[in-house]
Amino acid sequence: MSIKVNQQEHQLTKLSIENEMTIYTALEHKTTLTDHLKNNKDIQIDLSGVTEIDCAGLQLLLFLKRQAIEQQINLTLTQHSQAVVEVFELLDLGNHFGDPIVISADWKQ
Amino acid sequence: MSEFDSALKIFAQESEQLLLDMEGALLSLESDPDDSEMINSLFRAMHTIKGSSGLFGFNPIVAFTHEAESVLDKVRNNERAIDGELISVMLDSKDHTARLIEHCLSSPDQPLPDELTVASDALIKRLTGKQHTHIQAQATDTSQVHSEGGGNISIDDSWLISLDFRDNAFRNGMDPLSFIRYLKTLGEIKQILTFFPEMPHGEVMDPESCYLHFKIAFTSDASKQTIESVFEYAADDCDIKILPPNSKVNAYLQLLDSLDENHVSRLGEMLIQVGALTEHDVEHALKDQSDAQQDTAKPLGEILVEQQMVQKPVVEHALKKQEQTKQKVAAENSYIRVDADKLGHLINLVGELVISSAAMNLIVERHGLTDAGDVAASMNSLVSSIRDTALELRMVQIGETFSRFRRVVRDVSNELGKEIDLQISGGETELDKTVVEKINDPLMHLIRNSLDHGIESPAQRLAVGKPAQGIVQLNAYHESGHIVIQIADDGAGLDSDKIVEKAIANGIIKADHSLTQQEIYNLIFAAGLSTKAQATNLSGRGVGMDVVKKNIEALRGSVMIDSIPGEGTTISIQLPLTLAIIDGFMVGTEQVRYIIPLSMVDECIEMDSTESEINEIEHFINLRGHALPYLRLGEYFNTPKSNVVKKHESVVVVKFGQDRAGFVVDELHGEHQTVIKPLGKMFEKLKGITGATVLGDGNVALILDVQGLIEAAIGKRKRKPALLH
Known part of the structure; x- marks a missing residue:
C-alpha cells in the first residue's frame, strides 16, 4: 500500500503517499483517499515520497481538493516532492491548492 | 455599369x-x-x-x-x-x-x-x-476594427491553445503533461488554466478517465503548423484548437494581400498558405461541414470561426481577397476588344500570305532548289499555324447566341400560353464570328416556329399523354469541319399531308409528285408555304422559311428538317466553321483545277485498281461492293477535252452528311491551303461552285460545292436507268 496513515491526533489525519501517483495507481489511490475523506475533517497529505506523478495523479489531487471543499474538510498538501512541484509549476496550480510549497535546495533543476 | x-x-x-x-x-x-x-x-x-x-x-x-x-x-x-x-x-x-x-x-x-x-x-x-x-x-x-472579433483572447501576442482531452486519453497512454512540457520547448507559456467542469463528484468519478481541459496562452515564433505538430499524437484523444495571436492577425491580413492574384484558390487553401490554419484544421472543419445536414451546413469560414481556429477578420479578409481575385481573374479572362475591321484586315493579309507562300513553294519546286526546300517547308508550316491562329481569333462560342433565346422562349411561351423549357447544349462550340452574326436571325425564326407551330398547348399535350411542359432543345456540335446546330422540339411534328396539299395549291409541286417524306418536309422552306391556318404575329405567314434557307445557304451551309408525327421536329443546320480559309484538296481534270474542302474528302481511289469498277450504264461506281453515284467533273463543267491522252483516272470519294459520291478526275494534286475568294455577282448562280481561290502560280482554282454536286450525282444516277428503260 502506497498510502500510509502516519498519525491520527485529535481531528487531524496525516497521510503520506509513496512512490508513483499515476494512471496505474489512480483507482487504488482514489478509493483509499475518498474513504479517508469520509471519516475525517482535517487531512494532511505528505507528498514527499511521490517519485512520479502524471496527469491522472494530478487529476486525482484536483478531485480530492474539490471533494474536500464541498465536504468542508480541511485538506492540505505538504512536503511536495520535486516531481509534484514540477507539475504544479508547469500547470501553474500552486495557488489553486493554496498550500505552501517548500522547494528544496537539493533538487536538480 | x-x-x-x-x-x-x-x-x-x-x-x-x-x-x-x-x-x-x-x-x-x-x-x-x-x-x-x-x-x-x-x-x-x-x-x-x-x-x-x-x-x-x-x-x-x-x-x-x-x-x-x-x-x-x-x-x-x-x-x-x-x-x-x-x-x-x-x-x-x-x-x-x-x-x-x-x-x-x-x-x-x-x-x-x-x-x-x-x-x-x-x-x-x-x-x-x-x-x-x-x-x-x-x-x-x-x-x-481589425482587432475586434478576436474577442476572447486576453493577451494580444499569445497563441490561444485549447486542449480538451477525451475520456479515454489516460487509458490510451496519453499524458497531457508531456505535451505541455514539449510545448514549453517551443516558446513561453504565459498563462495556463486547468479546469474540469465535467468531472463527476464522489463515487462516480473514474480516476482513470480524463476530465481535464487546458487553456494555454502561449508566446512563440513558431508557425501554427509547428505548434500543431506538438499535439500530433494527441489528435485522436483530444480536441485541439489553436487560435493565432491577435498580433498575428495583421500579419495574416498582409500575407493574404500579397497572395498571388492570378488564380482563384479556395478559402481553406488561402488560409493554409498564409499559415493561419493548418491542413488538419481545414480537414476537420470540412468534415464537420459534410457531416452536417444539408440544410444546416454552414459556410467553411463560419465553421472555422466558430471552432475558434482562426479569427473572424482573417476569414473575412480572405473571403474578400478571394472575391477580388475572382474579379481580377474574370477581368483578365475577358477579351481585348479589337475592331472587327482590323481583324478582317489581318485575315485578308493572312490569306495573301498563304497564297504567296504557295507561290514560293511552287518556284522552289520548279527550280529544284533542294536547300531552299527545307526553309520553304518550315515556313509553310508556320504560315499554316498563323492561318489557324488568325482564324481562331474570329472564333466565338455559340453559347452567348443560344442563351439570348432563353428570353425569347420565356416571352413567347407566356404570350402563347404554353409551357416551354429551352434546353441548351454544346454552347461551347466555336464558330466564326461572322457566321454567328448571320445565323442569329435564321435561328430566331426557326425557334419561333418551333414554339408556335411545334409545341402544342398544354391541354393538347396532356390529351396525347405528353407532359404539359414542352421542350425545345438547342444543340451545337462539330462534325467534319462543319458545325451542326439543331433545333429540336417534342411537339406535334409536321403534317406531311397538309404540306403536300398546300404545295400543290401553290403550284410548287404537281399532284402526281413522287417525293420522299424527307423531301416533303423540306418543302416548308419553299416560298409562300405555311400550313398554319391562322397567321400569328410570330409565324405562319409563309414568309421566312425560304429566307432562312437562303440565309443559311449564303453561308455555304445547309438546312435539313426531320419530323416524326406526334413526337416532334428536328431542324439541323450545317454550317462551315469559317468563311475565309479552308484546308482544301486540289484535283485537276482537263487542265482545270478544283478544290474540294478537305473535310469532305473521304478517300481517293485510282480507277484502274481492282477495288472499284465504273458502271457507265447504270451510272455508279462499284466501290468494294457498294454502288457509289459519281460525276465526271470534266463532263459536268463542260470543259473542252484536251488532246492529252489520259493515263488513268482517279475517284475522289466525298461525303456530305449521310450522302457520298465519287468525283472522277484526272489528277490528284493533294492538300492545299485555300483562301476562299467569293465569286462575283455574275457567277453567283453557277451550280456546283461556291468560290474560287488563287493558286501560287497565279491561276485560279474553283472551289466545289460538294453538297450540290453530290445531289447532282445522285440525281444523275436516278435518272439514267429511267432513260434506259
Missing part, C-alpha cells in the same frame, strides 16, 4: 486630367513663378480632386489634398512665395495624389497601406512644416 461605377470612372478620368494639368502648370511655374493663371490651375486641380473625393468618401485623398490646397491658397494670396522647393514638393504631392486615387479606386474598402500613410505625412510636413495627424488617426481606427 451602375451609375456609381460610371461616376467613379468619370472621377478617375477627371482627376487624371487635372493632375496632368497640374504637372504642366508646375513645370511652367518653374520658369515663370509669377504666372497667376498657372497658380490658379494648381489650386483648381487640388480643390476639384478634394471635392470629388469627398463625394465618394475617399477620406485619405481629402485629407491630403486639403493640405496641398491650403498651401496653394496661401500662394494664391501671395502669403507664400513659389520657389523651387515648393514646386518639387508640389510635384511629389501630385504623384502622391495619383497614388492615393489609385488606391482608393482599386480597393476602396481597404485601409491605406502604411507606406502611403507615411508618405502622406512626410509630404504634409514638407508642405506645411507640421506633422499632420488626421491620417494617422484614421489608420489607428482601422487597426482597431
Whole structure:
C-alpha cells in the first residue's frame, strides 16, 4: 500500500503517499483517499515520497481538493516532492491548492 | 455599369486630367513663378480632386489634398512665395495624389497601406512644416476594427491553445503533461488554466478517465503548423484548437494581400498558405461541414470561426481577397476588344500570305532548289499555324447566341400560353464570328416556329399523354469541319399531308409528285408555304422559311428538317466553321483545277485498281461492293477535252452528311491551303461552285460545292436507268 496513515491526533489525519501517483495507481489511490475523506475533517497529505506523478495523479489531487471543499474538510498538501512541484509549476496550480510549497535546495533543476 | 461605377470612372478620368494639368502648370511655374493663371490651375486641380473625393468618401485623398490646397491658397494670396522647393514638393504631392486615387479606386474598402500613410505625412510636413495627424488617426481606427472579433483572447501576442482531452486519453497512454512540457520547448507559456467542469463528484468519478481541459496562452515564433505538430499524437484523444495571436492577425491580413492574384484558390487553401490554419484544421472543419445536414451546413469560414481556429477578420479578409481575385481573374479572362475591321484586315493579309507562300513553294519546286526546300517547308508550316491562329481569333462560342433565346422562349411561351423549357447544349462550340452574326436571325425564326407551330398547348399535350411542359432543345456540335446546330422540339411534328396539299395549291409541286417524306418536309422552306391556318404575329405567314434557307445557304451551309408525327421536329443546320480559309484538296481534270474542302474528302481511289469498277450504264461506281453515284467533273463543267491522252483516272470519294459520291478526275494534286475568294455577282448562280481561290502560280482554282454536286450525282444516277428503260 502506497498510502500510509502516519498519525491520527485529535481531528487531524496525516497521510503520506509513496512512490508513483499515476494512471496505474489512480483507482487504488482514489478509493483509499475518498474513504479517508469520509471519516475525517482535517487531512494532511505528505507528498514527499511521490517519485512520479502524471496527469491522472494530478487529476486525482484536483478531485480530492474539490471533494474536500464541498465536504468542508480541511485538506492540505505538504512536503511536495520535486516531481509534484514540477507539475504544479508547469500547470501553474500552486495557488489553486493554496498550500505552501517548500522547494528544496537539493533538487536538480 | 451602375451609375456609381460610371461616376467613379468619370472621377478617375477627371482627376487624371487635372493632375496632368497640374504637372504642366508646375513645370511652367518653374520658369515663370509669377504666372497667376498657372497658380490658379494648381489650386483648381487640388480643390476639384478634394471635392470629388469627398463625394465618394475617399477620406485619405481629402485629407491630403486639403493640405496641398491650403498651401496653394496661401500662394494664391501671395502669403507664400513659389520657389523651387515648393514646386518639387508640389510635384511629389501630385504623384502622391495619383497614388492615393489609385488606391482608393482599386480597393476602396481597404485601409491605406502604411507606406502611403507615411508618405502622406512626410509630404504634409514638407508642405506645411507640421506633422499632420488626421491620417494617422484614421489608420489607428482601422487597426482597431481589425482587432475586434478576436474577442476572447486576453493577451494580444499569445497563441490561444485549447486542449480538451477525451475520456479515454489516460487509458490510451496519453499524458497531457508531456505535451505541455514539449510545448514549453517551443516558446513561453504565459498563462495556463486547468479546469474540469465535467468531472463527476464522489463515487462516480473514474480516476482513470480524463476530465481535464487546458487553456494555454502561449508566446512563440513558431508557425501554427509547428505548434500543431506538438499535439500530433494527441489528435485522436483530444480536441485541439489553436487560435493565432491577435498580433498575428495583421500579419495574416498582409500575407493574404500579397497572395498571388492570378488564380482563384479556395478559402481553406488561402488560409493554409498564409499559415493561419493548418491542413488538419481545414480537414476537420470540412468534415464537420459534410457531416452536417444539408440544410444546416454552414459556410467553411463560419465553421472555422466558430471552432475558434482562426479569427473572424482573417476569414473575412480572405473571403474578400478571394472575391477580388475572382474579379481580377474574370477581368483578365475577358477579351481585348479589337475592331472587327482590323481583324478582317489581318485575315485578308493572312490569306495573301498563304497564297504567296504557295507561290514560293511552287518556284522552289520548279527550280529544284533542294536547300531552299527545307526553309520553304518550315515556313509553310508556320504560315499554316498563323492561318489557324488568325482564324481562331474570329472564333466565338455559340453559347452567348443560344442563351439570348432563353428570353425569347420565356416571352413567347407566356404570350402563347404554353409551357416551354429551352434546353441548351454544346454552347461551347466555336464558330466564326461572322457566321454567328448571320445565323442569329435564321435561328430566331426557326425557334419561333418551333414554339408556335411545334409545341402544342398544354391541354393538347396532356390529351396525347405528353407532359404539359414542352421542350425545345438547342444543340451545337462539330462534325467534319462543319458545325451542326439543331433545333429540336417534342411537339406535334409536321403534317406531311397538309404540306403536300398546300404545295400543290401553290403550284410548287404537281399532284402526281413522287417525293420522299424527307423531301416533303423540306418543302416548308419553299416560298409562300405555311400550313398554319391562322397567321400569328410570330409565324405562319409563309414568309421566312425560304429566307432562312437562303440565309443559311449564303453561308455555304445547309438546312435539313426531320419530323416524326406526334413526337416532334428536328431542324439541323450545317454550317462551315469559317468563311475565309479552308484546308482544301486540289484535283485537276482537263487542265482545270478544283478544290474540294478537305473535310469532305473521304478517300481517293485510282480507277484502274481492282477495288472499284465504273458502271457507265447504270451510272455508279462499284466501290468494294457498294454502288457509289459519281460525276465526271470534266463532263459536268463542260470543259473542252484536251488532246492529252489520259493515263488513268482517279475517284475522289466525298461525303456530305449521310450522302457520298465519287468525283472522277484526272489528277490528284493533294492538300492545299485555300483562301476562299467569293465569286462575283455574275457567277453567283453557277451550280456546283461556291468560290474560287488563287493558286501560287497565279491561276485560279474553283472551289466545289460538294453538297450540290453530290445531289447532282445522285440525281444523275436516278435518272439514267429511267432513260434506259
